[in-house]
Amino acid sequence: xxxxxxxxxxxxxxxxxxxxxxxxxxxxxxxxxxxxxxxxxxxxxxxxxxxxxxxxxxxxxxxxxxxxxxxxxxxxxxxxxxxxxxxxxxxxxxxxxxxxxxxxxxxxxxxxxxxxxxxxxxxxxxxxxxxxxxxxxxxxxxxxxxxxxxxxxxxxxxxxxxxxxxxxxxxxxxxxxxxxxxxxxxxxxxxxxxxxxxxxxxxxxxxxxxxxxxxxxxxxxxxxxxxxxxxxxxxxxxxxxxxxxxxxxxxxxxxxxxxxxxxxxxxxxxxxxxxxxxxxxxxxxxxxxxxxxxxxxxxxxxxxxxxxxxxxxxxxxxxxxxxxxxxxxxxxxxxxxxxxxxxxxxxxxxxxxxxxxxxxxxxxxxxxxxxxxxxxxxxxxxx
Numbered sequence: 001x002x003x004x005x006x007x008x009x010x011x012x013x014x015x016x017x018x019x020x021x022x023x024x025x026x027x028x029x030x031x032x033x034x035x036x037x038x039x040x041x042x043x044x045x046x047x048x049x050x051x052x053x054x055x056x057x058x059x060x061x062x063x064x065x066x067x068x069x070x071x072x073x074x075x076x077x078x079x080x081x082x083x084x085x086x087x088x089x090x091x092x093x094x095x096x097x098x099x100x101x102x103x104x105x106x107x108x109x110x111x112x113x114x115x116x117x118x119x120x121x122x123x124x125x126x127x128x129x130x131x132x133x134x135x136x137x138x139x140x141x142x143x144x145x146x147x148x149x150x151x152x153x154x155x156x157x158x159x160x161x162x163x164x165x166x167x168x169x170x171x172x173x174x175x176x177x178x179x180x181x182x183x184x185x186x187x188x189x190x191x192x193x194x195x196x197x198x199x200x201x202x203x204x205x206x207x208x209x210x211x212x213x214x215x216x217x218x219x220x221x222x223x224x225x226x227x228x229x230x231x232x233x234x235x236x237x238x239x240x241x242x243x244x245x246x247x248x249x250x251x252x253x254x255x256x257x258x259x260x261x262x263x264x265x266x267x268x269x270x271x272x273x274x275x276x277x278x279x280x281x282x283x284x285x286x287x288x289x290x291x292x293x294x295x296x297x298x299x300x301x302x303x304x305x306x307x308x309x310x311x312x313x314x315x316x317x318x319x320x321x322x323x324x325x326x327x328x329x330x331x332x333x334x335x336x337x338x339x340x341x342x343x344x345x346x347x348x349x350x351x352x353x354x355x356x357x358x359x360x361x362x363x364x365x366x367x368x369x370x371x372x373x374x375x376x377x378x379x380x381x382x383x
Contacts, residue, residue: 055253058256068143069168070164070167072169076098099174100135100173100176101135101178102136102178103136103180104140104161104180115377116378120181121180123351124182125184127361130360131357131360138368139369142370145161145164145165159258159272166252166255174245174246174247177244178242179242179328184344186314186315186325186327195294199293200287203287204247204250204287205251205284206246206286206288206294207239207240207273207287207288208241208244208294208295208328209238209295210330211235212238212330213237234290234291236320239273240295240328241270258276292322293322294324294325295324296315296322304317304318361375
């Protein structure tokens, strides 16, 4: 009798679950499909260090100078922090993942080899990293990066430098890469870790999104998505090459495809990354940040609002009502935030740091091609 009662109870629970899913699907036909695609991970767990090594060897073994090693900054630390400081009402402590935050400069010869850094880069990437405890590492100028660059223009060498970096890392290390020139961090590093490791459950590879369909190649722009036949659920349906995060083993696979595309005549990292994403979306289970939680792109003009909290300003994306961890001032986005007129909360008009901010950031450590620097050393004009 008890067994029969349990069976009836289980049947009712199953019926309720089916009803909820059916109702959700009727309410929004894309609901089930989108939730599935958003959280799909690779069908395999990537513990295959041998595959990572093989991919890297294929790209570098022919070079007579391949034994020149990439000089790395310190390994990311796995901190334990109070989760309530990241997500209110979430009790207990939780462990970070140890994300290596990397900015790759394709114009490295003119930027990383020279001091001081350009004002714009200081005002955006450098100062915002220091204010948010981002363990930023910049790469691009050291000899190993030059050897492994795929040639062509300075910008064409960016992907080769990225490949050189991930091939210097173990396959399971998590790496977030940003554009070194035009990025503004607006969430603390602990919040970024929480987003990736706990809210998203450590997906293998995450690609930022934007509202701009570029390059405009039909038919993929017709239905407002590179990823057909599953357009994103928001207005941010296309990929953004400026901010990506994932495990080094998946990075090497992604970048290997990109380098092969360059060798076959395809140019520009945004174009290359878009085509690779479209081609391999289902097989590799890429996670596309349609919700603008990781990165908010301001080109084309995005609906955003400035929100003040605890004497800090945050950019809120209107369409998704999110505060992205990173703002990418891509394309015309640079016109929306002009440091010279004080559009960034920590700068006064005339590109002057507020006294409090100056004190906070001046001794913050940034690693440049593996060498420790402090902010006041690489951006001395502001101090």
